[in-house]
Amino acid sequence: MKRVLIGISITAVVLAIILISLKAYYVLVAIIVGGLLIGHRELWSLLTTRKLPPFDERVKDNMSRSIRNGFIFFAAASVFLMLTFSINQTWKPELLPVLGGLFISSGTVYWLSYLFYDRAEPNISERGLRMLKIFLIVAGSSVAVFILSVFLHNMISGLFGKEEPVFFTIATIIAPLGLVVGLIGSLVLFIMGLTAQRQ
Amino acid sequence: MKTKMKEYRAKINLTQERLAQIVGVRRETIIFLEQGKYNPSLRLAYKVAKALGASIEELFTFEE
Numbered sequence: 001m002k003r004v005l006i007g008i009s010i011t012a013v014v015l016a017i018i019l020i021s022l023k024a025y026y027v028l029v030a031i032i033v034g035g036l037l038i039g040h041r042e043l044w045s046l047l048t049t050r051k052l053p054p055f056d057e058r059v060k061d062n063m064s065r066s067i068r069n070g071f072i073f074f075a076a077a078s079v080f081l082m083l084t085f086s087i088n089q090t091w092k093p094e095l096l097p098v099l100g101g102l103f104i105s106s107g108t109v110y111w112l113s114y115l116f117y118d119r120a121e122p123n124i125s126e127r128g129l130r131m132l133k134i135f136l137i138v139a140g141s142s143v144a145v146f147i148l149s150v151f152l153h154n155m156i157s158g159l160f161g162k163e164e165p166v167f168f169t170i171a172t173i174i175a176p177l178g179l180v181v182g183l184i185g186s187l188v189l190f191i192m193g194l195t196a197q198r199q
Numbered sequence: 200m201k202t203k204m205k206e207y208r209a210k211i212n213l214t215q216e217r218l219a220q221i222v223g224v225r226r227e228t229i230i231f232l233e234q235g236k237y238n239p240s241l242r243l244a245y246k247v248a249k250a251l252g253a254s255i256e257e258l259f260t261f262e263e
Contacts, residue, residue: 057242
């Protein structure tokens with residue numbers, strides 16, 4: 001564990017020097033914030049007990065799953081942004097702030113995932129977990145449906161020269177409603193799992 | 200999964216924190232094990248059984 005920490009520290013210092021020399025301060029801040037989010041338990045344990053908590057199998061499982069979720073989010077968000085930039089030629093944001101934003105949001109996804117697997121999931125019933133899966137699928141599908149509907153609405157409206165109503169309604173009312181329902185449902189179950197009393 | 204960890208721990212007057220130290224895991228892991236909310240690996244189940252002076256079969260039962 002000590003060797004891993006030394007390795008991470010050296011890598012962090014080298015990366016910081018490179019980023020400062022490139023004046024990529026927001027990327028550096030994003031990485032620092034992400035690191036604090038990821039290692040908050042270990043840091044807290046170091047501060048309060050002056051030693052790192054054991055890196056047991058449950059923690060390893062939770063970390064692996066959380067890293068997987070963070071990576072999937074990073075990949076999906078990157079693909080989405082690349083498609084958006086390629087379609088919309090008038091919007092050309094700078095790469096480094098976008099990269100910084102991606103890192104922060106992926107780190108947040110990792111942190112929320114770890115919190116869920118470590119604290120909430122063990123306290124949610126089988127039925128609750130099934131409901132949570134359904135809410136997350138509804139939320140994710142709503143985003144996909146929104147994007148597809150906007151694309152189809154614009155395409156059909158452009159082809160026929162008049163406003164297309166069906167996909168417009170789906171994009172402006174149904175998809176956002178689905179997203180809100182999915183997010184609120186997921187959040188409620190997540191909070192219930194976090195706040196459940198331990199025996 | 201059902202477990203009798205709490206009973207065996209109480210017999211030898213061992214706290215969750217101390218059991219966690221002996222086994223080399225976090226206290227939360229012991230809590231979730233006792234509540235049957237985490238399925239241990241064979242290695243961890245063996246370490247816990249050894250620390251509590253019981254066999255794996257005495258400590259852990261799995262429902263079909």
